[in-house]
Each structure stands twice: as structure tokens, then as C-alpha cells.
Amino acid sequence: MVGQSKFVQLGAQNKELFGWITATYLLIAIISNLSSYFQWPDLAIQGVGYSIIDILVLFVILYTSGGVSVGIGILLVVPVLIPYICAPGQVSIAMAAMTGICLIGLEIWLGLQDGLNNTTSLTHSGILTSFILLASWLGDRWIRKADEMAKLANRRGIDLANLSQLNQSILDRLESGIVVVETSGAIRHMNAAAWHLLGNPGNWRSKPLAVFAPELDKHYQQWIHEVSPRTASYDLRHQQATELRVRFTQLGTQTRRNTLINLEDTSEQREKVQGVKLASLGQLTASIAHEIRNPLGAISHAAQLMSESQNLDKADTRLLQIIQANAKRMNLTIESVLNLSRKKEPKRERLPLKGWLHSFLRDFMLQHNLKEKQVTLFIEPADLMIEFDPAHLHQIMWNLCRNAFKYAHENPQKLQLDIQGGTPAHSRDVLLNIIDNGRGIPEDLRQRLFEPFFTTSTQGTGLGLFMARELCLSNGSALEYLALPTGGCCFRIVFSRATH
Structure with a gap:
């Protein structure tokens, strides 16, 4: 069909x-x-x-x-x-x-x-x-x-792999710390310098930043929510010890982004500033020695000669005593400033912290008639080592312990002095706390503690804490005051570049 x-x-x-x-x-x-x-x-x-x-x-x-x-x-x-x-x-x-x-x-x-x-x-x-x-x-x-x-894709892949390997090699060799963080907060990459600055954290890959550096993570979250994508820098203390300057920079797009965190240890910069400061102080003290000390000596000598006169009444004698006492105090201040400006370059040595402190406290207790129960020493781990000039460390510890002895209590027999030291988790630095059970320092005076010539005592020069902090800075360390909720004073020394 x-x-x-x-x-x-x-x-x-x-x-x-x-x-x-x-x-x-x-x-x-x-x-x-x-x-x-x-x-x-x-x-x-x-x-x-x-x-x-x-x-x-x-x-x-x-x-x-x-x-x-x-x-x-x-x-x-x-x-x-x-x-x-x-x-x-x-x-x-x-x-x-x-x-x-x-x-x-x-x-x-x-x-x-x-x-x-x-x-x-x-x-x-x-x-x-x-x-x-x-x-x-x-x-x-x-x-x-x-x-x-x-x-072509294979060649480009090889080139990208080589470039990535080269970039990683460059990052690993940088002296400044580099950390790459994902949007979730997990660590994607960390070079050797950053690993050292953050206290040699173990098994850090893909772990949240907050686990190893809570202070850094706090600033990171603030940057993410308030500043990003603009670059920003912050100063912080890692684990309440290492002073760092961090810079946050966005990598990638807004939707798929990572963050590049640059870490810099400010201790080296701090030491340079310290050197400039001491040089300026040396020039100042040279002028002081010439312009003030010589006239002050003449005043003191004249007052001493006048005190030998037989024609002085009680009022005149009292005025001469005031002149001589204040001349001595002024001379002591000048001597302290001169000693600070003449301070030689620190000769750092590896010191066993617990052994050195044990020897120091034994001498301090002997000279100030303190009982053994009034002073406690706790260092963990016991074999902790620091790098510091022994003479400078002795001067710092003597100053801090002497202040506690003089100002914590009117009766020194009521003094309780606790020396505590150790290394915080995920930190390369060593902390040493000098704690007393005294009255503490009023909040309005804490900001001026380390200012030169600031003192609340009529007998002091106001240079003790200032000199202690300057000696710490010259040794690559830091000295700070911590307020205690239980009362008393706590001065903390942060030793950098600690080794075991």
C-alpha cells in the first residue's frame, strides 16, 4: 500500500x-x-x-x-x-x-x-x-x-606549582611572621617565624586561630566585621607576654577570601628606641653634671660652713639643715640619672631562672631579716632558662623587692612576697611575677608608675621603677604592673627569646 x-x-x-x-x-x-x-x-x-x-x-x-x-x-x-x-x-x-x-x-x-x-x-x-x-x-x-x-594546561599547572612552591619558600624564609587564615578562622598556612612568635604550637593546620592566639583572633574578628577589606594594623600582647604588631590584609574576593596576617616582634624596634633614648639621656646628663652639680656642690659646701658658726639661733640652724637635706637629695637624683646614662651595653648570659632567684632571695632575706615563710618561690618548669645580664637582673629584682619591703606594710614582718614564673601555653616568652600582699597602688597613680622622677615618697628619687624598666628594655624584655583583684602589687617581667 x-x-x-x-x-x-x-x-x-x-x-x-x-x-x-x-x-x-x-x-x-x-x-x-x-x-x-x-x-x-x-x-x-x-x-x-x-x-x-x-x-x-x-x-x-x-x-x-x-x-x-x-x-x-x-x-x-x-x-x-x-x-x-x-x-x-x-x-x-x-x-x-x-x-x-x-x-x-x-x-x-x-x-x-x-x-x-x-x-x-x-x-x-x-x-x-x-x-x-x-x-x-x-x-x-x-x-x-x-x-x-x-x-598547555599541564605546563601552566607545572608553572603554578613551581610558583606556589617558590612563594611558600620565600614566605618560610621571611623574618617576619606570616599566617594565612580562612574565612572560618582556620589556619591555612604559617611560616617558621610566625610559628616561633606564637609559641611553637603543635598540630596547628586547619585549627582555629583562637586556639593558639586568642588575643590575635579577637583583633581578627574585629577587623573582619568592622574594617575589612581595608588593611589595618594593631598592637597586642600574645598570651599576655610577647608584644606583637599585626597587619591584616584581605586575599581573594569578598565572597571567597582568605586573610594574610603579618606578625612583627616589636622588641627589636623597642631596643632601637631604647638606644636613642639613652643617647639623648646621656647628652642631658652631661649638661646636668656641668650646669647643676657644680653649683649644687657649692651650695652644700657653703651650708656646711655656715652650720659651724657659733652665732646661729635655732631657726637658722633648722634652715641650714633643710638646705643640706635637699642638696643631698638633689645630688642623689643626679647620681641616679648619671648611673643610668652610663649604663654599659648589657652582657647577656644564659641563666637558670630558678637557681638564680633562689640565690638572690637568700641574700635579700638575710639583709632584710625576713623569715623563710615570708618569701615563696615557684618556677615551672624548674629548668627554665633565660638570657639576661646578671648585674641588671640583680638591680631590677633588688629594686622591686626593696619597694615591697619598704611600702607594702608599715611593719615589714607582715610582708608576704611571692615570686612566680613560667611559660604560658603557646608562647615563647617567660613570665616572672613579683607579688606582695600590701595595700596596692591607687588606680589614678598606675599610669605614672614608670615615669622618671615620679614618686609618692619624700625619701625616694622617683627613678627606681623607671631604671628597672629601662634595664629590662635594654635586655630585650619588658616590665609592667598588673592590678590584682585580691589587693597587693604585682610587677611582671616578660623575658623574650627564652630557651629551655
Whole structure:
């Protein structure tokens, strides 16, 4: 009937051969899956080999079904293109050409067997052959471009890996600390300098910053919520010990960003400022010695001569005593300033902190008639070592302990002096607290404790704490006052660059 669809049955020309080829192909498919799973032989060999088998099977199906008129010849494009992916080159081009030749040859052979002029089928096979060759040519160009892009991507990947390794090497060798933190607060990278500044934390990778540096994390959170993406710097004390200057810089975009944290130890800068300060103080004291000390000596000598006169009444004698007492006090102040300006460069030594303090406290208690129960010493770990000038440390400790003895209580027998030292977790520095049970220092006076010439005593010069702090600074350490909620005074020495 005209207009009725014509369905072509596969294998209609040779059903027996068609049955054998389908059964064989099923077995080949099972074997191919197993060989692909075990990757034997090589995947490139498998791709070419199984493509040839697919082409041969399709040709047999075409033969048993009556030629290209069955409509499945277009499937030959797939096995022709697969070798370009597995093994591009002359083999793949040759397979495409041979497939086209065999396709036309198959139609000629079928036409000769039937004894018919099969012009339509030949035209169909020619068009299909042209399409296969065109697809092969386009596939070859696409594969070549993809191969070039893959090689370029591989080279770029190697370059990026080398650049990343170079950048990491540079970061690791920087003297300033570098920490890269993710948005979640987890540490992504830390160089050796930062690791040392943060107290050699163990197993820090992908851990929150707050675990190792809560003070740093506090400033980081403040920067994230209030300042980012602008760069900002802050000064802080890590673990209440190491003085650091930190700078936060955003890396990446606002949505996918990391933060670069630059850490700098301010102790070296502090020591430079200290050197400039002492140089200026030396020039000042030279002028003091010339302009003040000589006239002061003349005043003191004149007052002494006048006191030997027999014609003085009690009022005059009292005035001369006031002149001499204040001349002595002024001379003591000048001597203290001169001693500070003449201070030599510190000669640092490795000192066992607990052993040195034990010896010092024994002498101090002996000279001030203190009982053993009035002074306690606790250092953990016991083998803690510091680097400090022994003479300077003696002067600092003597000054601090002497102040506690003089001002903590009116009756020195009520004094309780506690010396506590150790290393905080995740900190490289050593803390030493000198604590007494006295009245403490009023809040309005704490800000001026370390100012030169500031004193609340009529007997002092106001230079003791100032000199103690300057000696600490010259040794790369720090001296500070801590208010205690329980009362009393606590002076803390922070020793930098501690070693065990």
C-alpha cells in the first residue's frame, strides 16, 4: 500500500549469520567490560581494538540486513571517532578511510549478488562515507586542539606549582611572621617565624586561630566585621607576654577570601628606641653634671660652713639643715640619672631562672631579716632558662623587692612576697611575677608608675621603677604592673627569646 511505512528487519537476508554475530558480540561486550575494569591491556590498545571489532560487527549486520538501506550505517561514526580519543594519529585516519572504502565496497558486492542496479544504495553509501570522512577530519582537528590545550594546561599547572612552591619558600624564609587564615578562622598556612612568635604550637593546620592566639583572633574578628577589606594594623600582647604588631590584609574576593596576617616582634624596634633614648639621656646628663652639680656642690659646701658658726639661733640652724637635706637629695637624683646614662651595653648570659632567684632571695632575706615563710618561690618548669645580664637582673629584682619591703606594710614582718614564673601555653616568652600582699597602688597613680622622677615618697628619687624598666628594655624584655583583684602589687617581667 502506498504511504504505508516500511519496516526493515535486521538480519533478514541471513538470519543464521545474524544470530551468530549478535551472540558473539554479547560475549565480546562482557570481555571488554572485564578488561576495562582491570585495565589490561592498555586502555589505548583496548580503544583501538574494540573500535575495529565494532566496525566489523556493524558491517556484518549491514550485510545480513541488506546494506545501508537498513538505516544503521550512521552508527559507524561512533567507532570511527573513538580511536582519535584513545590513540590519535595515522592509525585513526586510516581506520576512517578503510571504513568508507569498505562501506562502498559492501554496497557494490550486495548489488552484484542481487544482479540489480543499486544506484540509490550506492549514493546513500557515498553520502554516508563522506559524512564519516568529514566527521573524522573534524574529530582529528578537535582532538589536536584539545591535546594542545591539555599540554598547555599541564605546563601552566607545572608553572603554578613551581610558583606556589617558590612563594611558600620565600614566605618560610621571611623574618617576619606570616599566617594565612580562612574565612572560618582556620589556619591555612604559617611560616617558621610566625610559628616561633606564637609559641611553637603543635598540630596547628586547619585549627582555629583562637586556639593558639586568642588575643590575635579577637583583633581578627574585629577587623573582619568592622574594617575589612581595608588593611589595618594593631598592637597586642600574645598570651599576655610577647608584644606583637599585626597587619591584616584581605586575599581573594569578598565572597571567597582568605586573610594574610603579618606578625612583627616589636622588641627589636623597642631596643632601637631604647638606644636613642639613652643617647639623648646621656647628652642631658652631661649638661646636668656641668650646669647643676657644680653649683649644687657649692651650695652644700657653703651650708656646711655656715652650720659651724657659733652665732646661729635655732631657726637658722633648722634652715641650714633643710638646705643640706635637699642638696643631698638633689645630688642623689643626679647620681641616679648619671648611673643610668652610663649604663654599659648589657652582657647577656644564659641563666637558670630558678637557681638564680633562689640565690638572690637568700641574700635579700638575710639583709632584710625576713623569715623563710615570708618569701615563696615557684618556677615551672624548674629548668627554665633565660638570657639576661646578671648585674641588671640583680638591680631590677633588688629594686622591686626593696619597694615591697619598704611600702607594702608599715611593719615589714607582715610582708608576704611571692615570686612566680613560667611559660604560658603557646608562647615563647617567660613570665616572672613579683607579688606582695600590701595595700596596692591607687588606680589614678598606675599610669605614672614608670615615669622618671615620679614618686609618692619624700625619701625616694622617683627613678627606681623607671631604671628597672629601662634595664629590662635594654635586655630585650619588658616590665609592667598588673592590678590584682585580691589587693597587693604585682610587677611582671616578660623575658623574650627564652630557651629551655
